[in-house]
Amino acid sequence: MNRIPENPALAEGGHRYLVVSDFDQTLSFNDSGQLLAEMLGIPGFHEKISGLSRSTLVNQGAELAYLLRHDPEFRGVRREHLHAVGKQVPLKDDVRMLGRLFERSIGGNQFDFYVISAAPREVVQSALEGIVPPERVFGAEFRWDDWSGEIGDILRVPAGYGKVAVLQELESRLHTSPDRTIYVGDGSSDLYVMHHVNSRDGFTVAVSKAKSIGRIARRTVLSDNSLSVLIPILEDLLGWDARQIRGFFSSHGLALQDWDKIRTDWLTFHHEDGAPAAPPANELVLAT
């Protein structure tokens, strides 16, 4: 595999970072599998996914790829369906701008932006067409049968450990060290790769309220705007303060409107004597 050269704009003393983002509900609002099922009129998609998750037959996140290959109701799926679904996926705000900002040097540093998703590669490439070059998008890959046009086999699914494998491949192509890897994700298919990135001093950002992922990620940002993932990167990795960050966004024509920093403690109490707590099943969220 060929080495990907550095950007000539990389400043003296600047660093080269590998930025990897998940796709479903990280750069988009929806789950592309759900959209595909709706488009094809296949009912009970969530039940199928949860059944597979419970069985732990496949890596978390790889359920759709499994269904596409093995569920008779998905047998009619062709490449063009995946491409069409990609065009329907609602992206978070300013994903195009995020891609453009990562193309430039930020504070003399280079950020190589890649997307690794367990969703079919065709869906993600189609959704990010003109935003992220197709060779920077990794997704579930299938062997398509020439004669029938059906999916003949699953070649690779970047979910669970599969995401780590792609990430390591990229680190070696870019010649970046693991402590310059940044991973952004929202859900269970990202847990394994986030543990992996953290354990090698990389940086992880969660973009969902899910406790499972917030517990692991170094930082959590919640926003409908994809540019929000830049905040922890600029703060924690480049050491910028709020004034510099506002200045950076304003130099690109963007005003940071609301920026609330909230530390949230999630608590659940149980009465030790077995008596029901009042109110029952109380879960307190303390935001300070």
Ligand SMILES: [Mg+2]
């Ligand atoms: Mg996701």
